[in-house]
Every structure is written in C-alpha cells, then in structure tokens.
Amino acid sequence: MAADVSGILPVQAIEQMFDDGSIVSDQAPVDGQIQPASLDLRLGATAYRVRASFLTGPDPTVLKKLENLKLHKVDLAQGAVLETGCVYIVPLQESLVLPADISATANPKSSTGRLDVFTRVITDQGVAFDTVPAGYAGPLYAEISPLTFPILVRTGSRLSQIRFRRGESLISDQFLQMVHREHTLVTGGNERIGGGVQLSIDLEGSGKGSLVGYRAKHHSGLIDVDKPGAHAPLDFWEPIYRRGAAELILDPNEFYILVSQEAVHVPPDYAAEMVPFDALVGEFRVHYAGFFDPGFGHSSAGGVGSRAVLEVRSHDVPFILEHGQTVGRLVYEKMSQRPATLYGEGIGSNYQGQALKLSKHFRAVD
Missing domain, CATH: 2.70.40.10 (Deoxyuridine triphosphatase (dUTPase))
Structure with a gap:
C-alpha cells in the first residue's frame, strides 16, 4: 500500500x-x-x-x-x-x-x-x-x-x-450523495443526507401489537461477556410492543434497544460511524458503539441491507420519540484500500442482515 x-x-x-x-x-x-x-x-x-x-x-x-x-x-x-x-x-x-x-x-x-x-x-x-x-x-x-x-x-x-x-478520511455530503446514488447507502425510510446519512427511528414495527424494542430490567443477573448465546433474554429485558400510536416515552436513565427505520449499507471501499449524541434531536444518547465496517449490509457479504440497532438512553427528563423521528447520523469515511475481508464474510460477524436484535450474548427470543 x-x-x-x-x-x-x-x-x-x-x-x-x-x-x-x-x-x-x-x-x-x-x-x-x-x-x-x-x-x-x-x-x-x-x-x-x-x-x-x-x-x-x-x-x-x-x-x-x-x-x-x-x-x-x-x-x-x-x-x-x-x-x-x-x-x-x-x-x-x-x-x-x-x-x-x-x-x-x-x-x-x-x-x-x-x-x-x-x-x-x-x-x-x-x-x-x-x-x-x-x-x-x-x-x-x-x-x-x-x-x-x-x-x-x-x-x-x-x-x-x-x-x-x-490523513483525512471523512467524505463530504456532496461526495456522499454520489456514493448513495451508486451504492444505495440507506433504504426503507425517508433518505436524507446532511452532515452524513440521517437515520430515523422505527416504532411502527409490523403494526399494532408488534415488537418495536426492549427496555433493560434492573437488578438482573450476571452477563459473561465471553459466552455468546448463554443468557435467556427475558431475564434481562422487557419487550416493548406497539400498543397504539407509533411512539415511545423514554424514561430518564432507562436503557433501550431500538432499531432504525432505514436499512444501512456500507460499501467495501468505505467505513462508517454513528454520531453518538446530537443535542439537536433531543436529550438522549443514541448508539454507544459507533463503528460500521466495510461490507455491513452488503449483498456479496451475505447482507441485503441491515438495520442499525440503536442503544438509547434518555437524559434528565422524559422524552417522546415518534416513528420516523431523526435520531442520529451515520458519517462515512473512505478506506485507504479495499479490505481483504468484508464484514460478514465468514469472520464471525454477528449482526449482518440484522433487524431489531439484542447482543450476541442472548439466545433468540421465543
């Protein structure tokens, strides 16, 4: 190189x-x-x-x-x-x-x-x-x-x-528009590019009664970080179902797992990162873990576009999230060279093709 x-x-x-x-x-x-x-x-x-x-x-x-x-x-x-x-x-x-x-x-x-x-x-x-x-x-x-x-x-x-x-790896919105036209970076929502690719929240699910997220339980058990699939999800999480309007009140200092409305694609010659907090969209933090590797949601790596799972924590006051509300931005950077291996290509990638999904430590929800 x-x-x-x-x-x-x-x-x-x-x-x-x-x-x-x-x-x-x-x-x-x-x-x-x-x-x-x-x-x-x-x-x-x-x-x-x-x-x-x-x-x-x-x-x-x-x-x-x-x-x-x-x-x-x-x-x-x-x-x-x-x-x-x-x-x-x-x-x-x-x-x-x-x-x-x-x-x-x-x-x-x-x-x-x-x-x-x-x-x-x-x-x-x-x-x-x-x-x-x-x-x-x-x-x-x-x-x-x-x-x-x-x-x-x-x-x-x-x-x-x-x-x-x-050196400098971040790409401009103008260039990002070109990449989106060529590779389709996001689908399934109201695609918007400004300061990166804007992502919105999915609180509709598949209709009334459908699962739209999880809220963490307090005073639960111990999680071994090196044992995937070892824990029963309902011992640690309270499922959240859509009951009426497609909205959710975030309680202060509670932790939620939610999902983006858009499916995300990171082409092989790029990497992406979620902006973890944006005060312009509300008093809450979205996505502690921000790296999206080349090949995330890419068809040749077994993906068909993957939703961005959002780790959400409200600060100080209750806050209402409504379906389609902007909750974060995904910024893209160029790779210095195409990776020899892409996300999802037989390297133990746990979240290729994901929708709403807990961490790898939990068994599938029954």
Whole structure:
C-alpha cells in the first residue's frame, strides 16, 4: 500500500502493523480480533477500581494518575465481576508505536454497547477519550463502567475496538450523495443526507401489537461477556410492543434497544460511524458503539441491507420519540484500500442482515 494513501486502514494493513511493531502485544492476535477496518482490544491481567473517571491532564501517565485514584486491584486472570455503578481502569494487552502520519479512534464493540457497558479508551498524556494522536507511542487503557448489568470479564476479553487512519478520511455530503446514488447507502425510510446519512427511528414495527424494542430490567443477573448465546433474554429485558400510536416515552436513565427505520449499507471501499449524541434531536444518547465496517449490509457479504440497532438512553427528563423521528447520523469515511475481508464474510460477524436484535450474548427470543 502506498505510504501516502489517506483513509481508514483495512485488515491487511492492521496485520502489517503487528509485523512492523506499530502495534505491540505479548500475545499474537486471535481469530476474529482483526476486523475489516478495526482491531478488537484485549483486556490485560488487572483491573483497577477507581473513585472517578479521568483524563491524565498534567500527570505524565495513566499509572501515575492511578496512584491517587485507585481503590483496589482486581485480578482478571480467572475472571472477575465488574459491578454496576463502578468505574474500572484496565491496562490493555495492545500498545502502540504509531508512525507520524497514523492516528486512531476507539469505540465500544457493538456487543458491548448493547449491554449498556460504558467503555472508553484512554492514553498517556491524553486530552480526549477514544482518541489517539498521530505518532503516539505508549500503552492503552480501557475505562469500563457497567451501567445496567454486572459483567464477568477476564484477561483477553474484548470490549473495545480501535480504528486507524492516515490523513483525512471523512467524505463530504456532496461526495456522499454520489456514493448513495451508486451504492444505495440507506433504504426503507425517508433518505436524507446532511452532515452524513440521517437515520430515523422505527416504532411502527409490523403494526399494532408488534415488537418495536426492549427496555433493560434492573437488578438482573450476571452477563459473561465471553459466552455468546448463554443468557435467556427475558431475564434481562422487557419487550416493548406497539400498543397504539407509533411512539415511545423514554424514561430518564432507562436503557433501550431500538432499531432504525432505514436499512444501512456500507460499501467495501468505505467505513462508517454513528454520531453518538446530537443535542439537536433531543436529550438522549443514541448508539454507544459507533463503528460500521466495510461490507455491513452488503449483498456479496451475505447482507441485503441491515438495520442499525440503536442503544438509547434518555437524559434528565422524559422524552417522546415518534416513528420516523431523526435520531442520529451515520458519517462515512473512505478506506485507504479495499479490505481483504468484508464484514460478514465468514469472520464471525454477528449482526449482518440484522433487524431489531439484542447482543450476541442472548439466545433468540421465543
């Protein structure tokens, strides 16, 4: 790949970063860890429960900051429970020695966001969460705060993902219109492009009485993040059915799984990201886990357009969502090179062709 090609780095470039020492780990990558346009990050051996979330500020390193903020250490080697309402800092197995022209951003994995586990990546000398500046050389840390369900994690668990980019990769609305005409980026709703592809909420379902979402239950059981299909969904979730008007009142600080009206398509030469919060559309946050890999909803990868599952949390006041209301934006970036493997091509992609769907940890709803 030419050194001056801008864009999001694909799977083959991430593999090369392990080979050339830009990504450093004592353990080789495991199957499925490198995605078409991102890398899953693995938890290390120790978690530190801390008094509060933080950025390093004037302190030189995260470990230096931990000296004053940590409450106790948690050994993750045999598995440990991270409790709701607590904040943990975990050194990650991967560290970085980035070239001067490569930067990175991080996000929770889709399955992490659908469990309402608030997860961010921090760095030494960090001034922003989930942001790694070009040329950064140092360790990575995950800040983890389960908000609804206690979770069981262990060394090697993967809650966060990181995406690498060279130069400017975001494409303009004018160019996005051209891509939409050629590849049909969204279907099934009122397609609108402005500041990215705008997405709206589906609260109609298939008519009155149909399932339109889930609300998380409080005081439920423990979720093992490394065991897909191990949990009964109704032990953790209350189904939401359309009873009358296609609308839903979001209760403050409740967590919901909803779905977009539009089916989303990410062509092979592009990657996308959901804007996690937009104050212009209401006092709520949509979609903690924002990365959409190349091939999401793509026909050659087994997709026919896939709905965007929305992790929604209202803030401060009750808020009414109505069917078709704009709830977020999907911004697209160009790839520096087409990925050798697309989302859904036999790499353990759990959400290709999805509609309304809980995380991979739950069995199918009866």
